[in-house]
Amino acid sequence: MKISISRQHIYLMSISIFLFLFVLIFSFSMLIPAGKEYRIKRVELKKVNKEFRKYANFHDDTVATLQELRSENRHIITAFDKEFSAYRFEKQHKNYFSKLSISKLEFIEYEDEKAFSVYEVKTSSQISSPSSFYNFLDALNKSDWIISIDFPIDFVRDGELIKSSFTMKVYANTKETNSSVSTSEAK
Amino acid sequence: MKYSYIKPRAKSVFTQEIQLILSFFTMTLVMLFLTYAFLLYKNYAFASDKKETLQERMALEISLEEMKEKIVFIEKQKMLSERVYTQNSVLKDSIANLFDLVPTRITLSKAQLLENGLILYGITPNKDVYNFMLQAPLRSIFHRTYSSFYPAQNGWLRFVSTNYLDKTEEESIDEN
Numbered sequence: 001m002k003i004s005i006s007r008q009h010i011y012l013m014s015i016s017i018f019l020f021l022f023v024l025i026f027s028f029s030m031l032i033p034a035g036k037e038y039r040i041k042r043v044e045l046k047k048v049n050k051e052f053r054k055y056a057n058f059h060d061d062t063v064a065t066l067q068e069l070r071s072e073n074r075h076i077i078t079a080f081d082k083e084f085s086a087y088r089f090e091k092q093h094k095n096y097f098s099k100l101s102i103s104k105l106e107f108i109e110y111e112d113e114k115a116f117s118v119y120e121v122k123t124s125s126q127i128s129s130p131s132s133f134y135n136f137l138d139a140l141n142k143s144d145w146i147i148s149i150d151f152p153i154d155f156v157r158d159g160e161l162i163k164s165s166f167t168m169k170v171y172a173n174t175k176e177t178n179s180s181v182s183t184s185e186a187k
Numbered sequence: 188m189k190y191s192y193i194k195p196r197a198k199s200v201f202t203q204e205i206q207l208i209l210s211f212f213t214m215t216l217v218m219l220f221l222t223y224a225f226l227l228y229k230n231y232a233f234a235s236d237k238k239e240t241l242q243e244r245m246a247l248e249i250s251l252e253e254m255k256e257k258i259v260f261i262e263k264q265k266m267l268s269e270r271v272y273t274q275n276s277v278l279k280d281s282i283a284n285l286f287d288l289v290p291t292r293i294t295l296s297k298a299q300l301l302e303n304g305l306i307l308y309g310i311t312p313n314k315d316v317y318n319f320m321l322q323a324p325l326r327s328i329f330h331r332t333y334s335s336f337y338p339a340q341n342g343w344l345r346f347v348s349t350n351y352l353d354k355t356e357e358e359s360i361d362e363n
Contacts, residue, residue, distance in 0.1 A: 008202060023219065044237060052244050073264065149274075171268075
């Protein structure tokens with residue numbers, strides 16, 4: 001039995017098979033892998049975004065904490081940042097003394113914390129009564145610097161007055177920490 | 188001699204069936220290519236979004252680290268300043284207590300406050316007044332108290348009272 005297929009039909013068949021194979025090969029070799037990659041990347045991006053949102057929230061919370069801490073401790077931060085001025089100190093605290101003299105600043109090693117530097121100032125003064133000294137100690141806690149009174153403290157009667165001599169320790173940021181705070185304040 | 192009454196049609200390869208098949212496959216291919224292009228674009232967009240987000244996260248991490256350092260530093264400043272303020276307040280109370288401790292009959296000429304002690308120089312009418320009114324309270328505060336007397340010109344006694352606090356075990360442990 002002879003099967004007769006026209007040339008037309010052969011063209012039709014071969015084009016159809018060729019295109020069908022092309023579609024199949026294209027789909028399996030390119031389209032489906034691209035689709036899989038799309039699905040994986042979408043999931044990955046979602047995950048990354050979720051983590052980023054968590055981080056951003058934590059970042060915002062930390063910013064709020066830092067700002068709160070800064071506003072609560074503004075006086076302390078500026079006090080640590082400020083350079084000690086004997087002239088200014090005398091001007092601010094001379095009311096508590098009949099006479100007040102302050103020696104030159106001397107840098108001393110501060111073992112406890114390397115972020116801070118400590119300067120020693122020797123002070124000699126005359127007070128009319130111990131209450132002046134109490135008031136001075138109260139005022140010291142509100143002054144422009146972080147200052148502690150160090151031992152020994154000497155009180156010697158001098159007629160109606162009391163001569164007092166003591167050492168003050170002025171705490172400040174080191175140059176490195178000082179500059180970092182200043183730049184952050186500027187920001 | 189003519190065999191047919193109609194004119195022969197020009198034969199083309201693109202018959203109606205082939206045109207149909209071609210248009211069908213063209214549509215299919217266009218859809219496939221468009222889908223593929225969409226997927227490629229989306230994959231690129233996802234990758235660049237991810238990269239951007241990771242970069243932003245990195246910047247946040249750096250910023251967080253900086254902020255944490257600043258927070259720790261401010262906490263340190265706060266702690267140190269509170270320690271200094273407390274020290275000053277305690278000192279004020281100690282000096283006030285010291286001056287309150289001295290009875291009116293005894294006059295101090297010099298007081299020396301040390302880190303772990305107190306040296307008082309003064310004048311007292313007699314030893315009993317000193318012992319009962321000044322030494323007794325000093326003994327209750329300090330661990331070691333030494334007194335020495337020498338006569339003054341007006342018949343009173345000049346005294347030097349040296350008082351020391353010993354380091355307690357707790358303080359030694361704290362320091363270690």
